Amino acid sequence: MYADVAVCLPLARTFVYRLNQHVEPGCRVVVPFRKREVEGFVIGFRKDAPADLEVHEIGSVLDTIPLVRSDIFRLCRWIANYYVTPIGEVLKAALPPGISAKHVDGVKHSPPRRGGVARQPAGCRAGVVSSAETFRQHSLEASPCRARASRPPLGGGEFALTADQTNALSRITCSHGFHPVLLHGITGSGKTEVYMQAVEHCLHAGKTALILVPEIGLTPQLTDRFAERFPNQTAILHSSLTKRQRIDEWLRIYRGEVPIVIGTRSAVFAPLENLALIVVDEEHETSYKQEEVPRYHARDTAVMRAKLAGAAVVLGSATPSMESFHNAESHKYDYLMLTTRVEGRPLPVVEIVNMREEYAAEGKQVVLSRRLLQAVSARLERGEQTMILLNRRGYAAFLLCRHCGFTFQCNSCSVAMTYHRSIEKLLCHYCGLARRPPARCPECDSEYIHYVGEGTERLEAELKHQFPDARIGRIDRDAMRHIRDYERVLGGFRAGDIDILAGTQMIAKGHDFPRVTLVGVIGADAPLALPDFRAAERTFQLLTQVAGRSGRGDRPGEVVIQSYFPDHYTFQLAITQRFEDFYARESRYRKAMFYPPFTALAGIMVADRDAVRAGNTAREIGEYLDSLRSNAIRILGPAPAPLERIKRMHRHQLLIKSASRSTLHQLLGRLREYIEDRKLGATRVFIDVDPVSLL
Ligand code: ADP
Ligand code: ZN
Numbered sequence: 001m002y003a004d005v006a007v008c009l010p011l012a013r014t015f016v017y018r019l020n021q022h023v024e025p026g027c028r029v030v031v032p033f034r035k036r037e038v039e040g041f042v043i044g045f046r047k048d049a050p051a052d053l054e055v056h057e058i059g060s061v062l063d064t065i066p067l068v069r070s071d072i073f074r075l076c077r078w079i080a081n082y083y084v085t086p087i088g089e090v091l092k093a094a095l096p097p098g099i100s101a102k103h104v105d106g107v108k109h110s111p112p113r114r115g116g117v118a119r120q121p122a123g124c125r126a127g128v129v130s131s132a133e134t135f136r137q138h139s140l141e142a143s144p145c146r147a148r149a150s151r152p153p154l155g156g157g158e159f160a161l162t163a164d165q166t167n168a169l170s171r172i173t174c175s176h177g178f179h180p181v182l183l184h185g186i187t188g189s190g191k192t193e194v195y196m197q198a199v200e201h202c203l204h205a206g207k208t209a210l211i212l213v214p215e216i217g218l219t220p221q222l223t224d225r226f227a228e229r230f231p232n233q234t235a236i237l238h239s240s241l242t243k244r245q246r247i248d249e250w251l252r253i254y255r256g257e258v259p260i261v262i263g264t265r266s267a268v269f270a271p272l273e274n275l276a277l278i279v280v281d282e283e284h285e286t287s288y289k290q291e292e293v294p295r296y297h298a299r300d301t302a303v304m305r306a307k308l309a310g311a312a313v314v315l316g317s318a319t320p321s322m323e324s325f326h327n328a329e330s331h332k333y334d335y336l337m338l339t340t341r342v343e344g345r346p347l348p349v350v351e352i353v354n355m356r357e358e359y360a361a362e363g364k365q366v367v368l369s370r371r372l373l374q375a376v377s378a379r380l381e382r383g384e385q386t387m388i389l390l391n392r393r394g395y396a397a398f399l400l401c402r403h404c405g406f407t408f409q410c411n412s413c414s415v416a417m418t419y420h421r422s423i424e425k426l427l428c429h430y431c432g433l434a435r436r437p438p439a440r441c442p443e444c445d446s447e448y449i450h451y452v453g454e455g456t457e458r459l460e461a462e463l464k465h466q467f468p469d470a471r472i473g474r475i476d477r478d479a480m481r482h483i484r485d486y487e488r489v490l491g492g493f494r495a496g497d498i499d500i501l502a503g504t505q506m507i508a509k510g511h512d513f514p515r516v517t518l519v520g521v522i523g524a525d526a527p528l529a530l531p532d533f534r535a536a537e538r539t540f541q542l543l544t545q546v547a548g549r550s551g552r553g554d555r556p557g558e559v560v561i562q563s564y565f566p567d568h569y570t571f572q573l574a575i576t577q578r579f580e581d582f583y584a585r586e587s588r589y590r591k592a593m594f595y596p597p598f599t600a601l602a603g604i605m606v607a608d609r610d611a612v613r614a615g616n617t618a619r620e621i622g623e624y625l626d627s628l629r630s631n632a633i634r635i636l637g638p639a640p641a642p643l644e645r646i647k648r649m650h651r652h653q654l655l656i657k658s659a660s661r662s663t664l665h666q667l668l669g670r671l672r673e674y675i676e677d678r679k680l681g682a683t684r685v686f687i688d689v690d691p692v693s694l695l
C-alpha cells in the first residue's frame, strides 16, 4: 500500500510514500523529504506507486486517529482549491499549534467527562451514544429558559423580542439544511439576542453551533453574554490563549463536551459535530481574512462549511460588506433586516465639522474643533459619556524637517516612522523598528523639526489639557499590552469611572455602553487617501459603526465627525446612515471599474530583498499571464506595491480581475504550476484570492 502525503510546506502537489503500518486518512506522519524530515498529512491511498519514481517509506506516524475529521478535511480541500494554496498548509492551519498525538490519545483512552462522548475513529460510529442526546440533556439541565421557549429569556433581561427580531429568528430556525442568511441589523437593533435564541433552538434540537467573531478582545461583551446564557456549554478559541489553553479548549470540542464554540477566524475549523448553525458576527470585518498562507476568508469558508454540513449560516452586520449584500441582492443569500433599534430608540444625529473652516477661524491646525469641545463639555456637565475615535496610534504621524523637507522613514520599509512620546521613540508600524527621535535634522542639521499629524497619544494629551478635571481613558495597541488592560479600561468605562474614552478603531466595535451620548471622529478622511478600491466602503463602515455606539440608552445620541472633505459622498451618506444609498452609489463605481463584488479578483505579490530581481520576476509573471489571457480577464500591473518595501522586501504586484470565477481559477492554477516549476530561489510569490488589502 502507498499513501499520498501532503507535506506541510508551500507546495501544491502531494507525494507518494510506502506504508509500513495502518494509518487512518487525515493522520499526521513524518516523512523523508529532500534530505530532511518533514511533517505531512496522509490524504489518500493507492495500491501502486508511479513506476518511474523512487518511493520512500513513511518515517513515523504521529496520530493513531485523525485530528482532522473527514468533514473538516473536505473543508480544507475546498480551501486549498479555492484559494490556490497547498493542502498541507491548510490542514496545519486547521489544528491548534503544538497539538500532538499524546493529547489526543488521552481522548481515546480516558473516560469522557460530564457525560460527553469519547470520539471514535471515522467508520466506528455504530452503537455510540450520539452526542446529540448528551447535548439535549445538557441544555435541559443547564439552560433555565429552555422550558419557556417563546417567553423572554432570563439571562437577557426582561424584554420581548421586537417584531423584526421575531421574524428573523423564525426565518433562521425554521429552515432545514443549508441556509445562508444576511442579517442586516442597524446598530443597537438586537442582533446578538437573535443569535443567542437561534443557538438555543439548535441546542434544543440536540445540535451544535459555531459563532465567529472578528477579534475576541474587541467583543468581550458578546462572549460574556454567551457564557452567561449558556454556562458550561461554551468553548472559546482565540489568539490570546496560551498554546496549552488553546489545545485544551480544542480537545473539549473534539471530545464532544461542548455544543457551542465562540472564536476568531481559525475557529471556523472547530471540530464540532452535528453542526446546525454558524453565526459570523460583524461579517464585514477585514480581520476575517488571513493575511498569511493559507490566505482564506473565514466568512466565506464558514458559508462553505455550512453548505457541507447542511447548516444555517447567519452573516450579521449593521454595515454588510459589498460582497455579502450583492449575494443577498442576487438571492444567493436570504436577506433579513432589523430596521429599528430596540425599544424604539432613535439613531443618533450626525453632524460634520468642516476642518478647513476651523483652520481659517483658528489660524492654526487644531486636534479638537470648537464644536466638538463644546459638545464634550455639555456631556461632562450632564454626567454623560463621550467616545472619541482617532484611527492612528502614537503621538505624531511623522517628523518633518521644516528647513529641508526631510522626513524620517524606516530603514526597512517605505513608510514614515510614527512618533511615540510616552517612550520617546520613533516607531515603524510595519516592522516594529524603533529609534530615538533626533534633535537635529540628519540631512541639513537644522533644529526645526516639526511633528506632523496627530495620533491617539496626542489626542489624550489634548483632552487632558482641555478638560483637566475629566477622567480620561485611552484604548489602542500601545495602551493595551494585554487583553486584561483592555477589559480593565472598558470595565471602568462601563462602571462610569471614565468620562471620555479615546482610541483607535478598537473602540468602534460592537460595544454597548448605554451612557454614551456623544461620539467624536477625528481624522475621518485619512482612509479615503489610501490607494485601495475599498477605501470608501471602509470609511462608511467605520463611521456607521462608531456612530452606532452613541445613544444606546434612554437618552438620544449625537455624533460629530471632523473632516477636511465634508462633501465626499461617504460622509454625506454616513450622516443619514442609509446603507442602501451607499451600496447603490458604490456599486456604480465598482461596476464601472470592474471591481468586486462584480468581478472576481486575485492579487499576485512578488517579494524579494533584491529590487531588480523582484521587478524582473513580476514582469515575467506578467508576460506569462498575458500569454494565457482571455476576454474575461483584465490584468493590472506589474507595478510596485503601494507600500513598496516592507521588512526589507521589495514588493511588486499584479491584480487579476475576471468576469468569471472559473476562468480566474483556471488561470491561477496554471500560474501556480508555472511558479513551482520555475525555480525562483529567493524570490517569493504569493497568490491572494479575494484579497482584502492591496497595500
Ligand atoms: P446589536 O448587536 O444589534 O448592536 P445588541 O444585541 O447588542 O444589538 O442589543 C443592544 C441591547 O439591547 C442589549 O443590551 C440587549 O440586551 C438589548 N436588547 C436586545 N433585544 C431587545 C429587545 N427586544 N428589547 C429590549 N432590549 C433588547
Ligand atoms: Zn533638514
Ligand code: ZN
Pocket: 410, 411, 412, 413, 428, 429, 430, 431, 432, 433, 647
Ligand atoms: Zn519598518
